[in-house]
Amino acid sequence: MTGDDARDERTTRRLPTVGPESSPGTGEHAASPGDSGRGHSGPGDSGPGDSGPERSGSDATDEGxxxxxxxxxxxxxxxxxxxxxxxxxxxxxxxxxxxxAAVRAGRSAMAWRRELADQLAERPLDNPWMIGGAAGAMAVGLWLLVLALTPGLRALLPMRRPAGVPGADHVRAGLYRNAAALVLRDRVMEVPGVQSVRAAVGRRRVTIRARAHFRELDEVRKDVDTATADGLRELGLARRPALSVHVRRAAKR
Structure with missing residues (x-):
């Protein structure tokens, strides 16, 4: 036997024998045709249709x-x-x-500039007009600084951006405070026993004042708390304001 024949014989012995009992797709660990590209599921793995580990609602809210x-x-x-x-x-x-430019060209200065120069030269610094003018200029400057450094639009509340939604990073949404107050008022009016509601929505606090004409006040207050908390959560605000609920008995006529 030559050297080439010996190498061919050793290579043939190393190859597994493919027969009816060991054909691909029929073994214990063989993957089905629909399993290509997917790993085998273990005891703790997600089943078909699961996109990943399940996150609680609080995690999703914190992420968004x-x-x-x-x-x-x-x-x-x-x-x-x-x-x-x-x-x-x-x-x-x-x-x-x-x-x-007119003065440089040989003409006389305007009357208002000559009068202003004379007044500034003659009046002392403790003069009421000087103090009033300086206070007015300082007030205007502070007002301009406040306008430049504060966001403004206090009536518009920013809403939370949902996580995992395509294009959400390029869109910002806001909700007017009077619209949020109207939504919360409608939610509280659905509570049994509530006769009238006044809702005030601020940037940091939501105040609900309700009047009940039947049922116990404690029960009505509990239901109003639940309804308002659910309404605030469904509004999707970026920063959830604090909640203050006041329930009183309606005045008898």
């Missing part, structure tokens, strides 16, 4: 509403204050430049 960068308040454009300040600044600078 816990990111402060994604659920920040809406910023107001404030076009009217910005436009007014820009127009006043442009008018003042243009008028001053024109007067300075």
């Amino acid at each position: 509403g816990g990111d402060k960068e994604r659920n920040r308040r809406f910023w107001s454009a404030r076009r009217v204050p910005a436009g007014v300040v820009a127009l006043l600044a442009v008018a003042g600078v243009a008028l001053t430049l024109y007067d300075v």
Whole structure:
């Protein structure tokens, strides 16, 4: 036997014999045609149709509403204050430049500028007009700083972005506070025993004032608490406000 024949014989002995008892698809661990690309399920694995480990509702809520960068308040454009300040600044600078250019050209300065210069030179710093003017300028400056550093749109509450929804990262939703108050009012009015409801929705607190005309006040208050909490959860706000519920007996006529 030559060397090539010996290598062929050893290779043939190493190969498994394929027969009726060991054909693919009939063994104990063989995968069915629909199992290609999937692992075998163990005792703790998810069954067919499960996309992954199940998450509780609180985890999903934290994932969607816990990111402060994604659920920040809406910023107001404030076009009217910005436009007014820009127009006043442009008018003042243009008028001053024109007067300075006229003086450089040999003409006399405007009367208002000469009068202003004389008054500033003659009046002391403790003069009431000087103090009033400085206080007014400081108030205007503080007002502009507040407008520049605060978001504004206090009547609009940001809503939570749902996790796992395609395109949710590029869309922001908000809910007006009066609309949220109307929804909560309707939910509380469905509670048996409630005659009238006043709902006030703030950025940090929701106040419900209800009047009951039958049933025990403790039972009505408990049902109102439950209805309001469920309503707040269904509103999907990014930051859930605190809840304050007041239930009183309706006045007898």
